[in-house]
Amino acid sequence: MSIPTYAPGFDQVTHELRTHAHGRVHLPGDAEYERQRDALHGAPAVVVDAESVADVRATVLTAHRGGLPLAVLSTGHGTVAASDGGLLLRTSRMAQVLVDPDRRTVRVGPGARWGEVVAAAEPFGLAPLSGDTPSVGVVGYTLGGGLSWLSRKYGFAADSLIRAELVTANGRLVVADRHRHPDLFWAIRGGSGNFGVVTSLELRLFPVPSVYGGRAEFPADAAGPVLRYLAAHADELPDELSVSVVAGPESVVIRAVHAGEGGRAALQPLLDAAGTPTSDTFRRMRYSEVSTIGGTPPITFAMYDELSPDTIAAIVESGLTVEVKHCGGAIAHPAHDDPGPVSHRDARFVMKIAAPAADAITATATGGSFLNFLHDTTRTHTAFTPENHRRLREIKTAYDPANLFRGNHNIRPLA
Ligand SMILES: Cc1cc2nc3c(=O)[nH]c(=O)nc-3n(C[C@H](O)[C@H](O)[C@H](O)COP(=O)(O)OP(=O)(O)OC[C@H]3O[C@@H](n4cnc5c(N)ncnc54)[C@H](O)[C@@H]3O)c2cc1C
Secondary structure, X not given: OOOOOOOOOHHHHHHHHHHXXXXXXXXXXXXXXXXXXXXXXXXXXXXXXXXXXXXXXXXXXXXXXXOOOEEEEOOOOOOOOOOOOOEEEEOOOOOOEEEEOOOOEEEEOOOOEHHHHHHHHHHHXXXXXXXXXXXXXXXXXXXXXXXXXXXXXXXXXXXXXXEEEEEOOOOOEEEEOOOOOHHHHHHHOOOHHHOOEEEEEEEEOEEOOOEEEEEEEEEHHHHHHHHHHHHHHHHHOOOOEEEEEEEOOOEEEEEEEEOOOOHHHHHHHHHHHHOOOOEEOOXXXXXXXXXXXXXXXXXXXXXXXXXXXXXHHHHHHHOOOEEEEEOOHHHOOOOOOOOOOOOOOOXXXXXXXXXXXXXXXXXXXXXXXXXHHOOOHHHHHHHOOHHHHHHHHHHHHHHOOOOOOOOOOOOOOOO
């Protein structure tokens, strides 16, 4: 990969950063630069390894003055755009996690990962709306929506956001919540890193002393019956229960988490539809143990209103490993009266394949997508309704008219 030559005046940029940022500033050619940038980020001109809000502000202001694009990297799990020639701001070292058990909240820095939050909340019988993988970053996941095993019961992680502090494109540190910058508060609950660099989030925690969870494996010919059962009965399943069926050429796996009492009884009809398992690991477990159940990082992600017989037949005949998950519950009916821009909440099923799409499988998909599982940034708009996308662009225009924050699922300012 070629390293860009610096624009005239670039020495000034690095001088400014080295003067004002206390964190480390890395340039091409230095060993730490190679370690700190993610391969997917291409060749940023400078990497800033921030350790404080002041570092974040100094980096944003430098990018703003120099007209340089800025990308943020916490874990690199959600890197979708190169930041060639721009500034790459690393937040991994700002990983504070502070649980308030009385208020059932957690406050995190921009480098925090879900595993650390789950571990800090668990002793109090509390859990966040984290995903299936502990190493995923709290901020990137939440700003992109955040689909959890607990989402049918409590909503998207973005719905659990109480307050954010972020540095906007002009270098101001602002607080966004229901009362302060409510437009910004709306936009960041699903509009990703387009509106500023988040320096802290306060999130709601939920009473989850334990869950009933695990996975059961069946012969491959169970795929048709179990998917047909899910298609017909998904709406009858309790909101506490979240199920995914992974149909593959060798076997079918039912993964599930039930956040309450009576998990086995709620799950049994689905297991019965699949027949006799070759293995069954379901048991009562700590919430931190749901990471052992697994997940499918998708290359293809699609949403459906119905799981039609043709779609089920296409899945079964595809020879691919396809994960189907039902939605509904608090995903479709958020508690908040003005939930953020995460759209397509009424999709009843989502599907993930760790391979390129097979047309027959996606033929009846809605065309909608979910930002956290979208690799193709040219399709960013498909994660939103046209109305929500328009509102996001208006808010982007107000807070980042020059599109400084564009190394992401970019929402462009209005022309
Ligand atoms: C193994 C794996 C499992 C996953 N499981 C789930 C799941 O169960 N549910 C789900 O919803 N998603 C899941 N995801 C998707 C994940 O939520 C996204 O990839 C998310 O973007 C990761 O965020 P990050 O901070 O870890 O990644 P990063 O690459 O560090 O950040 C991703 C993007 O988030 C934005 N961002 C990060 N930090 C900031 C900040 N401080 N200020 C402003 N913007 C910021 C930036 O645009 C950045 O490009 C999974 C991903 C992987 C790789």
